Amino acid sequence: MAKAVKTTKEIKELGLSNTMISWLYRSLFFLFTLLFLGVYNADELHFMSVNSHLIFNEINLTFILNRTGGLLVLLGRILNQSFVIPIVGALLFGLLLILIQFLLEKLYNAKGVFLGLTYILPAIILLYATSAGYALYATLDGDFAFVALLGTLISVSLFALYRYCSKKKWGGEIVGFAVVVLVPFIGVYAVLSAAMIFLDSIINKQNRWHLYLLTFVLSLLFLLLGGRYIFCESYLTALFSPSIFSYFVILRVLFVLIWIVLLLTPIVSYFLRQKRNYQLTKQTLVLQSLILIVVMSFVYAFSYRDENFRKEMKLVRLCDERNWEEMDKVVAETDSLTKSINAYRVISLARQNKLSDNLFKFKFPLKASDGHYLSEEPIYYEDMFFHASLINSHYLFNLEMYMQIKPTNKRLKYMALYALMNGEDLLAERFLRQLKQSIIYHSWAEKHERYLGKQELFFKENPDLEAIVKKQPLSVDLIRVEASLAEQFLMIEKFSIQTLEYRLLASLYQKQLKRFLGDIKRIKIPRLPECMQEALIISVLEMGENPAILRAYQVDRNVANQVNSFFHDLKTFCSNKTKEQAMGIMKKYKGTYCYYYVFY
C-alpha cells in the first residue's frame, strides 16, 4: 500500500518534512506531559509514591503477585516509586506515553491530519493518571497510573508484534497463543490484545481467523476462571484486573475508554491504511496543530483540578518534611479552609508554639471537600496525633490505617519513628528491616538503624522529635480510641505545662468552659493567651464565675472591652437579625474566641 506524502511548496519552504512534524508534535506532547505531571500535579505524584507499598521480600511480593495481573501491578508499583521525585517520574511516564503514541503511529500508518488520532490513547491514560482526586485518600493506591500505562503499552506492543510476525508462517498464531499465556500476569490487557488480534484477522479476512477467535475466547476464559479458581476473585473483579476498585466511577469510565480505544485500533488502522496520497499543506499543518491543542486542552480541562486537594497534598508533603514556614504560606494563600487544611494549619502552629494565639483565627465554617468517597480524616489523623505528642494514639491510627486502608511505606516509616521515640528498639528494628527492603526509604532506614539502642543519640540528632516525646502526658491514661484529639486531651490525668496548654485549648475548642476553669486553676500560667482571657471573661459573664479571677490572671483591659463590645453587638443583632449586622460582627470579631464560641 502506498502512503506517499505530498509536501506542498510552501511547506518545503518552511523546511519541514512529515517526519519532522511528527517528532515536533511528539516533543510538544512530551513537554506537556512533563509539565502537567511533573510540575502541576507534582504533589499528587509524590503522595502516590510515598503511599505505595513495595517491600522486596517473599511475603510482600507473593501478596502482590497473587492476583490476576499481579506482575503488572508489581511492575507498576516499581515504576510508581519514581514519582517520589515528580519530575523524574513524569519524565519516565512521558517517555512511555510517547512510546505508545509512536507504536500507534506505526500501526495506523497515520500521516497528516490523522496524526492527531495517535494522541487520543496517551491523552486518556494521562487523564486517567491524574483523575483520582480524593479517591486517593480512600485507597492510597497510586500504582494504578503506571499499571494502566504499562498494560496499554504491552497490549499495543503485542498487537504490533502480531502484525510483524503474521507475515511469517504461523508467526501470528504463535503470538496469539503467547498472549493467552500472559493472562495471569497482565490480566485484562492480554484479553484486549487477543481481541485486537482477532478483530484484525476478521477485518483483513485472514484464513485462520477462527484460531484467533479461539485465542480470544481462551484468554477471556483464563481471565475469568483463573481469577475465580486460582486467585479466588469474583468474575467482575477478574474482568477489571488489574485496575482500581469499581466504585470510583470516573476512573472506571476512563478505564473502559482505554479498552474501547484499544479495540478500535485494528479498525482505525485498517481504514487509515486504505487512505493514500496525503498532502501536507499549511491547512493540514494548522489542523494537526489544532487537534494536538484540543487533545492537550481536553486533558487539562477534564483532569481533577480541585485547588484545595492540591494544597492538601502539598501540606501532607511539607508536614512530612517539617517545613512549617512553607505550610503557613500555603494556608495563608487559601481563602476557604477545608478540614484537612485547617488540621495542618493547627499542626504547623503547634510546632511553632503559636497555637494559643492563633487556634481560633480561621474562617469557618470549614469548606467541605469535593470528594464523596470517604471522610478525609485518615490523611491528617496520624500526623495530628503525632505532632500533638499523643504518640500512642498516632501509632494506633497508623497501624489501623495500615491495615484497613492500605499498608504504605510512609506508614512503616512513622511506625519505625514511633518505636524509636518510645524506646521500643526491637519493634523499630522490625519496621526498619522492612524499609531497608524498599526503594524510597532504604537509605532512610539504614540511617536510622544506627539509632537502635542509642536513644540519646537519636534525640540529640532529632531534637524536634525529642520535643514531641517531652510533651507527652505524664500519666498512663485509658482512652476510648473513637475519641477525637480534643476529647483525648480531656481524658488525660497528669500533664506537663505544654500538654496543659493543649488541654486548655481542647476545652475551649469543645466549648467546655467549666473544665477549662477547673484546669486553669490547677496551674499558674504567667501570661494567658488572648483566647483564654476571653474564655475567662465569658465564664464570668455567662456562668457567674467570680470576677476576681480576671484580676488573678491579669486579664487585659482591652480584651475585656472587646468581649463586652462583642456581647453588646450580639444583643443588638439578636433583636434585629439583619444581614448587615451579621456581616459587621463577622468583620469586627472574626478570629476572636467569643465569635467562635457563639457562632461556630
Place this chain on the structure above:
Amino acid sequence: MKSKVIKIMFIILSIVLFSCSNQKPEQYEETDADLQLYPDYRGVTIPCNVAPLNFMIKSGKQEFVVVVQSPTQREWVYSADEEGKIFFPEGDWTEMLKESIGDSLQIEVYEKGEMWKRYPEFYLHVVSDSIDKYITYRLIEPAYRPTGHISLVQFHLETGEESTIVNNEKPLRETYFSGQTCLNCHSTQKNGSGNTMFFYRGKGGGLVVTYNGETKIVNTKLGDVPYGTVYPSWHPTQPMIAFSSTLIRQYFLTTGNRKIHPFNVKSDIVLYNIEKNELSYVVRDSTTIDTYPCWHPNGKTIYYASTDSVCNEKEASTAFKLKYDIKRIHYNEDSLSWGNIEMVFCASKLNKSATQPKLSPDGNYLLFAMMDNSSHSYTQDSSDLVLMDLRTNELLSVDNLNSDKPEGYHDWSTNGRWILVSTRRENGNHARVYISHFSEDGIVGKPFALPHHDPERDLDRLQNYNMVEFSPTETKLTSSKFYSILDDVEVINAEYNGELINSSVDAHSGASVVYR
C-alpha cells in the same frame, strides 16, 4: 503450587550450597564472642519428625561454615549463604535426626576472617516423641479495631510448608474499604476425624462448621445469645463445641509500651450441638464473667476462667480490676445435664488473674496463663504460663516457656508431649509461635520457633500468629472451595434451647482451693 515452587527453589539452593566448598576449617582460633542466631535454636529440644531447623547467623556479613555432628560422630558441613543463612537439605536432616534420637546434635559455627574463628558449639536435643503433623493459626496484623487482611493458615511441622486454608482477600477486593470481614477461631476436633470449625464474620457468614464431611454455616448470635461466640473448645468425641458468648471492649493507653487493654464486659459459656443445631447455656450467671471454656479430654468436665468482679464499661478503672479464677463444671453424658461449679485455681486470692485453661490429653495437667488482671493475655507483659498437676494440685515450673513479654494462647499436642505457645517475646508486639517439649516426668524443654524454610520469614512478617492449635489432620478446605460454599449454602440459625443451666448456682459453693 506456590509452596512446591518454593520447595524446588529451596532444593536447588541447597544443592548449590552443598556443592560449594563445604570444608571444615582445619586451622582456627576459639572465640567466646556472642553468636547471634535467628531463630535462636541453641539448646532447644526437638521432635524426631520436625522439619529442618534452618537458621540465620546475624553476627555479621562474614563467611560462615557450620559443622553438624551426630552422636555417631558423623559430620555434615555446610556453608552459609551471603546473608548468613544455613539451609539443611531435607535428606541430610532426616538422617541427622535419625542418628540423634535420645541424644543431641552438636552444631559448630566457624567464621572466616583473617583467620577462621570457632564459636562455642551448641546442641539440639532430639527426643523420640513425635509431634502432630500440623498446626493451624490465624495471621492478622496487630491492630485493634478494624479487620484487614486475615488468613487462616496451616503449617506442616514435618516439612515446614505453610499453606492458606482461607483468607478474606476475595471480599476485600470486591468491597475494599466499605466492607469488613473477619476470619477467626479456627479449631479442629482432635480425634483425627477432620472435623473443623471457624468463624467467617462477613456477608453470608457465621460459624462455618465441617462435621463428618458436611459443611454448614450457622448463625450463633441470636436473641437469647446476644454476644458473639468466641474461643471454641471441641468436645473430644461428641458433636459439641463449647464457646464463650462475650461482649469485649477495649481501652487504649496514652503512654508507655503497652497500647491496649481489652476486657470482657459480659461473658457466659454456651454449648453448640452440631447434630441438633442447638445452642444452650452452660454457665449463665449475671454476677460472674465466664470465658475460655476447655473440655476435659474425658468429655465430662468443662474448665473455664471466671471472675465475680464487676465491670462497668464506662468506668475505665474497673477494667483493670478483673481478676479471673479457673473453675470447672461437670457434665453428665447420660442425662445431658450439668453439675456443680468448682473452683480449680483461685488466682484472685493472689491478686492475679488466671485464664485460658488447657488440659493435657491425659487430663493430668492444666496449663493456663496468669497475669495481673483481665483475661486477655496477649497484651500484658506480666502474662506467663502456669502448669498445674491436677493429681497433686501442685504448680510446676515452666520457666522455659515464659519470657518477660506476654505468653498465652497455648495448646497441647495430641500425644501430650509438646506444648505450643503464642508469645510476643521477640519484640513485645508481634506474636510468634514457640514449641516446647514436655517430658513424661513433667519437665518443659527450651522452646523452638516455627521451622520455616526461610529462617527470616518471621522477621519479614508483620502479622501476628493468633489462635494457634495443634492439628493431627490436614484441613482440606481452600479459599476457593469456601467461597463456593458461601455462595451455595444458606446460613441457618442455631436453635436456642431455652433451659438455663446453673443460672442459680453460686460459683463459689463447693469450691476447692487448690493452690499450694
